[in-house]
Amino acid sequence: MKKNIIIFFMLVFDVYAFIHGKIYHVSAAYEDFYIKHAISAEQYAARIRVEEKNAQHSYSKETMYRSKLFLP
């Protein structure tokens, strides 16, 4: 009986991990390269570099805006 309960909980955990693992929280470039295989590694790398640049740019813009308004 004890073994059956352990098996049941382990299986529930396995199913939960499978479903949770299948829900992706990734960038569009990641999805296109790793999951859909729609772009090449070079295209993926280029897109990631652009995304990083944009993220830095928007971050610096936001920082400037916040500093102007004296926000924390």
Added chain:
Amino acid sequence: MNIIKTKNAKTFIFVFLFLFVNFSLYRFMSPHTESVAIAACQWDCAWYMGIAKNGYSEHAITEGGEKLGQANWAFFPAYPVLVTIFSYVTHFTYHTSGLILNYALWPLLILLCLKNLALKKLQPKTMWFIVFAMLYPLNIWYFSQYSEPLYGVLLLSSIIFLKENKITLAALTCCAMSLARPTGFVMAIGLALWWFCHNKNRNSVRDSLLLVAAGGLGLSLFVLYLSAKVGDGFAFSHVQIAWGREFKIFPLHIIDNLYVHQHLTATYIALAAIILSCAMVIYGWRLEGFLVALTLVLACSTGVKSIGRLIFANPLTIEFLVYLATSTGKTYRYVLFFLLVCLHVTVIYFWLHGLKILA
């Protein structure tokens, strides 16, 4: 009792002596500027050592040429975690810790092979078995910082525990095996299937389910970790595309390669692996043959690269081939001995100098 103790001591000294000779060979052949631990670390070893030192990365490599898109998510955590713990306790470098661990696991693996043979009611000539296992040319991954020894020990432990009817221990080793290599969970399923067919008592369904659930538990932990770290729980599988691996149903990769004449060496090795797994089944090594065939199907479904390592350096294959070698006549054994010495030294030399086919 004393005779057994003396025999065990003799075997232990013999194994230790061979390990020392093997280490000396690496020392002698490695470039003078490098230590053995650094020189032995080739190909995927760098990934394992990277994980041991820095943990898993959040992003893939986006700079440089060859490794574009690759990431350490493809490598399972059991071995690097063990290296980190060992390094923390002993204060050795990660490379040295990895090497010491594998040198320590190798005799244990031989011992488990001998135990498995005893359970199969086969009695090999122990000393010859140790000699041939030590000289087996494709055991180089066991003397580098790879996860092969850990996986081998866990796989053979699972088989032995199962044969001895110790289901809980088999389930625990299955769980650890799923954390050691991508094939670990599939091996747990294979073992569960074998147990279900082999052992037709009223508990066989429950025991088989336990093995699958325990194997799944190990994999689930890694999936949840990757999900939190990368945002993709199955990143270990998805990242294979960066190594040029793509899923195709077995044996389409082999047929395609033969048709377009690409990766021919690896393709011929894959064909040899098919023959090997059939031979294992024909020789009565049904479970081992089945598990090797399962590994082959899984490995070949994403390409034929590394098939030599996955099949011919598989602990079950080593056990089978070495047992066959020890079963030959005395003259053949001596011929084989000299042949294996030459091959062993040659393969070590090529390994230390980074031959790509050994990646």
